[in-house]
Amino acid sequence: MRVLVTGSRGYLGRSIVDQLINAGHEVIPFAGDIRRADIPSSDGVIHLAALARVRESFNDPLSYYDVNVTGTLRLLKFKPPRFVLASTAGVYGTPRGHVLTEEHPREPTNPYAATKAAAEDALAWTARTGALSATTLRLFNLAGGGDRDDTRVVTRACAVAAGRLPSMEVYGDGSAVRDFVHVADAARAFVLALENSGPGHEAYNVGATPASVADVLAAVHRVTGRPVAADRKPAHPGETGVLRADTAKLRALGWRPAESDLDSLIRSQWAAETTRRTV
Structure with missing residues (x-):
């Protein structure tokens, strides 16, 4: 597969690029502003690029919505066949219980997490039209x-x-x-999600x-x-x-930290x- 990776020069991005290459995929690294730059065609997108500071997001929520939501929308308009979004466990907000499953209500308590929830929704509704196969990975602590x-x-x-x-x-x-997870194990989850993406939208917790x-x-x-x-x-x-993260759903795909x-x-x-x- 030809895979576009946004945020490819970042902490997680570098590890994902390595994992994709090792798995035999052709990587299109992308480190520019996805809101304005030309978007290359691809067989799949792994979308990591985002503003991601919780405290900063309270001071500048509009920039967070612009980058995190508008950027995601622009990528979705190109309708790549497969789309994997990096999200955060922060979308769950105040936890109800000690172990979070993907069915836990999403109630973000900060602008950063709210932008990720909005990006998740845009992805899920687009997938519902049949335009692409979509996966969201909700990361705990890398x-x-x-x-x-x-x-x-x-x-x-x-x-x-x-x-x-x-x-x-x-x-x-x-x-x-x-809940902590090594960045390389998280990267493996992204490759696995991309390769196993099916119709509709699925969300998975990534913790270990x-x-x-x-x-x-x-x-x-x-x-x-x-x-x-x-x-x-x-x-x-x-x-x-x-x-803690309940990762039974991700492990059912074959992921093991x-x-x-x-x-x-x-x-x-x-x-x-x-x-x-x-x-």
């Missing part, structure tokens, strides 16, 4: 593989252990559990390893031999104690962090 976003838990913890950052903020006792902040700090110390300096803060009022156990995530990120310091 980690490992050389991530450079220091706001992410695993990335920041490794940076603190390396001495590149002074400390890591830990709210409450650090017992809140979230539940762990608390305390678990992450302990794993970093265990893997690197270096403690992580923690800056303790009061717990966020009303913070959800446990938030291979690099997402906590120590592997840490080793992967630590290797990239130490390389970064020596370059």
